[in-house]
Amino acid sequence: xxxxxxxxxxxxxxxxxxxxxxxxxxxxxxxxxxxxxxxxxxxxxxxxxxxxxxxxxxxxxxxxxxxxxxxxxxxxxxxxxxxxxxxxxxxxxxxxxxxxxxxxxxxxxxxxxxxxxxxxxxxxxxxxxxxxxxxxxxxxxxxxxxxxxxxxxxxxxxxxxxxxxxxxxxxxxxxxxxx
Amino acid sequence: xxxxxxxxxxxxxxxxxxxxxxxxxxxxxxxxxxxxxxxxxxxxxxxxxxxxxxxxxxxxxxxxxxxxxxxxxxxxxxxxxxxxxxxxxxxxxxxxxxxxxxxxxxxxxxxxxxxxxxxxxxxxxxxxxxxxxxxxxxxxxxxxxxxxxxxxxxxxxxxxxxxxxxxxxxxxxxxxxxxxxxxxxxxxxxxxxxxxxxxxxxxxxxxxxxxxxxxxxxxxxxxxxxxxxxxxxxxxxxxxxxxxxxxxxxxxxxxxxxxxxxxxxxxxxxxxxxxxxxxxxxxxxxxxxxxxxx
Numbered sequence: 322x323x324x325x326x327x328x329x330x331x332x333x334x335x336x337x338x339x340x341x342x343x344x345x346x347x348x349x350x351x352x353x354x355x356x357x358x359x360x361x362x363x364x365x366x367x368x369x370x371x372x373x374x375x376x377x378x379x380x381x382x383x384x385x386x387x388x389x390x391x392x393x394x395x396x397x398x399x400x401x402x403x404x405x406x407x408x409x410x411x412x413x414x415x416x417x418x419x420x421x422x423x424x425x426x427x428x429x430x431x432x433x434x435x436x437x438x439x440x441x442x443x444x445x446x447x448x449x450x451x452x453x454x455x456x457x458x459x460x461x462x463x464x465x466x467x468x469x470x471x472x473x474x475x476x477x478x479x480x481x482x483x484x485x486x487x488x489x490x491x492x493x494x495x496x497x498x499x500x
Numbered sequence: 501x502x503x504x505x506x507x508x509x510x511x512x513x514x515x516x517x518x519x520x521x522x523x524x525x526x527x528x529x530x531x532x533x534x535x536x537x538x539x540x541x542x543x544x545x546x547x548x549x550x551x552x553x554x555x556x557x558x559x560x561x562x563x564x565x566x567x568x569x570x571x572x573x574x575x576x577x578x579x580x581x582x583x584x585x586x587x588x589x590x591x592x593x594x595x596x597x598x599x600x601x602x603x604x605x606x607x608x609x610x611x612x613x614x615x616x617x618x619x620x621x622x623x624x625x626x627x628x629x630x631x632x633x634x635x636x637x638x639x640x641x642x643x644x645x646x647x648x649x650x651x652x653x654x655x656x657x658x659x660x661x662x663x664x665x666x667x668x669x670x671x672x673x674x675x676x677x678x679x680x681x682x683x684x685x686x687x688x689x690x691x692x693x694x695x696x697x698x699x700x701x702x703x704x705x706x707x708x709x710x711x712x713x714x715x716x717x718x719x720x721x722x723x724x725x726x727x728x729x730x731x732x733x734x735x736x737x738x739x740x741x742x743x744x745x746x747x748x749x750x751x752x753x754x755x756x757x758x759x760x761x762x763x764x765x766x767x768x769x770x771x772x773x774x775x776x777x778x779x780x781x782x783x784x785x786x787x788x789x790x791x792x793x794x
Contacts, residue, residue, distance in 0.1 A: 345633070349552070349559070349633045350562060350566070350630065351559075351628050351629070352563060353759075354631045354640065354759050356638055359635075382515075383522065386522050394547045395547070395551060395633065396634045397632055397637045397639065397675075400529055400544065401526040401530040402530050404526050405523055405526045408526065412519055454682060456682070456703075457703055460635055460703075464635070
């Protein structure tokens, strides 16, 4: 049974890694080039948050750190700064993940949205303190708000595509393991 | 199941340690980048060089299909486009005639003067692999790199105008920072008034002109070319035309279509000035003399 559980967790981690790589790849497609006047949500961050809240074991901290470090390097961001903030955010949520099961979705959404806005603000604060070139404020605010608003969408999508249901208190899987 | 819970508790402290180690390692990477950014940037180029070409097989068809869909959508305006094109073609014919005459005249004059055109402006053509992947940075990745002889700082053009400059060369790929990027600064010359200025990207389609001495001498429609000031960038590359932005600032409407880049020419320019260090503080040269004199 133990090896079975292990292999399921490994499978979950693999799915998370593949989905993250796919998101990076889609972002890189040279389809709409040129300066945009709007910024969509940060899908990579949302995926990490949803997986951490639904199935913390599928997104171990090392996997999250590697995915975001790769993204930092590829998207020309200051390396590791955004990664540290995301690791910190996911660790906070990981601790609270069991608590979310007994709460309505709206509470979960509000908490996550607040944290997303906070992490964007802290990121900008760090950039400002260390006198680094700041991206345009309007776009950053737009992206932060869009990310917070898109959380339910990713939540639904993760359920449809990756089969991550919202679990209730003490729910067990088919083999009687804790989820 | 009881074991499961126990293992969670058992791994608690070790997990905390692991998280701590990861956070410290990440902060270390960030600090190293802040202190010695050229080295880490070279590492970044290496990672991109490894990661992106492994996707090349997938990038091309998906991009192709997306462009196909976009083209298909434009079929709906086919009739309108057709008449527009006809009118444009009519105008172009007149221009072609003028261009041919000028070319002949030019050839004659060059022959009279025994001028040999500068052979150093040959080019390497690259295909755009990816864009920057973020709305805050304006750059594209080309499929030519150090193995094709690309060197940092060379200008990249599409068929008509300047697009940007090479910044970051990997073995198989190189990055072009577009003129629209917030970190792009290009010395330009505005014709016919002959004024020098800096074209400073600000993440919009039409970058503004900065450090212009006499804005009143510049009119919308004036030609903008690179000036070659500082000798890091070759002179006389076409950039675009002056336009007056909605915010009453003078901006440049780029000749290059930076929203639809597919093939880019990287010009083999020989920069006389090499940029090796971040650069020191700029002070007036006679400051020291004055201090000594007093």
